[in-house]
Amino acid sequence: MRLVFLGTSGSVPTPKRNLPAIAIRRKRELIFLDCGEGTQRQMMGANLGFPKTIRIFLSHLHPDHVWGIPGLIHTLTMQDYQGSLHLYGPPGVENYLKSTMQAVNFHPTFPIELQTIESEGNILTEEEYSIQCTPANHNIPALAYSLTEHQRPGRFDQKKAKRLGIPEGPIRSKLQQGEPVTLPSGKTVKPSEIIGKPRKGRKITYSGDTSPSQKITGLARGSDLLIHEATFDDSMIERAIEDGHSTPSQAATVAKNAKVERLALTHISARYEDPTPLLEQARRIFKNTFIAEDLMQIELKYRE
């Protein structure tokens, strides 16, 4: 699972930061968290491709977060895309897509599946992961999302298997599927003797645009990576409250309370050419923080 920050600015782009978008590349899937204008071009630097399934999760329908979608749909059509695109967002997302296609009288040649998210909780369960969401605390309806991988089976202890004389082949497969086996020697082996405890899947949480929120703290709990907006620096907390945004200290407090592994600050206002002060403000509260930069790639490791 590879994550690429495609756009890390807030509201308006800068020479260094494009409008908000994050891509997560999994085996046969590409998942977007927001899709600001220019996302398809940013993708070119990240070698992401267009796999069979593309999912776009929109945090909210403010212009800076959504205007990369029509161009992406156009490009997929031009390239005769044979997969399917799934678009998820808060109420209004259906009107967004319809109005956008109607604006240019455009008819994509592949299916677009639309899901309006009306309530919090689990919204998608796939073979290897699920997606959860919760309302964010912005000035229009907005959502925060988590991608949570299912737990994986425990490790198969190769050395012990050899010691116990468990032959390779169907007997090992049975154990891996959780069934006890009887060896040629007559000895019975239970899966728990040879297979470790189930291992935790990885978890990523994205706040979208929001003031600090208990619900997001809850959603983010135990994440390997929390991507939280920090539009304004600590000195602008009043403006942040007024506009439904967060400061670095606030984002770091969410990260600390949610006991996440790492915190990425994004949606950086164009006024900060050098975001170092924002990083310092956050690190005072949560050390394992970094500033998301355009085209920065994160390879998420499993934690044992």
Add this chain to the structure above:
Amino acid sequence: MRLVFLGTSGSVPTPKRNLPAIAIRRKRELIFLDCGEGTQRQMMGANLGFPKTIRIFLSHLHPDHVWGIPGLIHTLTMQDYQGSLHLYGPPGVENYLKSTMQAVNFHPTFPIELQTIESEGNILTEEEYSIQCTPANHNIPALAYSLTEHQRPGRFDQKKAKRLGIPEGPIRSKLQQGEPVTLPSGKTVKPSEIIGKPRKGRKITYSGDTSPSQKITGLARGSDLLIHEATFDDSMIERAIEDGHSTPSQAATVAKNAKVERLALTHISARYEDPTPLLEQARRIFKNTFIAEDLMQIELKYRE
């Protein structure tokens, strides 16, 4: 008058070419010819600013030519823009703007003036220039545009003025305004004795997406710069005809017949990483051709 190519690709962007847009910066105005996705970010490299009047002329309403507009409007609003934006395009442009703003329930804080262009000819006359258009030959309603500067007064012959003993000040101003003057010596001087013939203004023509067209040849006549699309190379002429596009030889023939000064080829298909063959094909017919590249700047000189 400074012209900047902001996007020179056709249909889909490439790492080197963004979607179609050309900016022309005049004293207090910024004029766009098309406005593809990502235009506002491309602008950042070109030091164009947001002057009091912004005009966007859309050649047609295909997705690759228009999806930079909503983001531009959003950014202008965020920056508390105090000027006005004028949007011109073929029938459908009103629906485009309305649907787009409706899609995100967005209300810009500055006036947007809309002009649907229903017929060819002169569509705008300003103090120093006018805009003409003619239908292009594409697969949906499309327009080509010319910007033509009004002719300027002839040159004031400083040397001759000195020789004739014409003092600086109001007497010279009178001559420049076309009135004869009587010198202190009693001699009468006519403006034509001291001021040269009116000088031609500069002219730029933009084809938009089109197959070769007699009307565009007519519109482009005598242009200092013709910007003509050349989506496909000469070997793909059948595809060009089918899709309403042009080849380099066709664009060069229009340039030759219209007796323009220079030809820029743009809307280059993403399949041509190296556009040199397209340039060679055009130069066989019209020597003064170049390939437009993103962020290339052209300072248009007056021809005497």
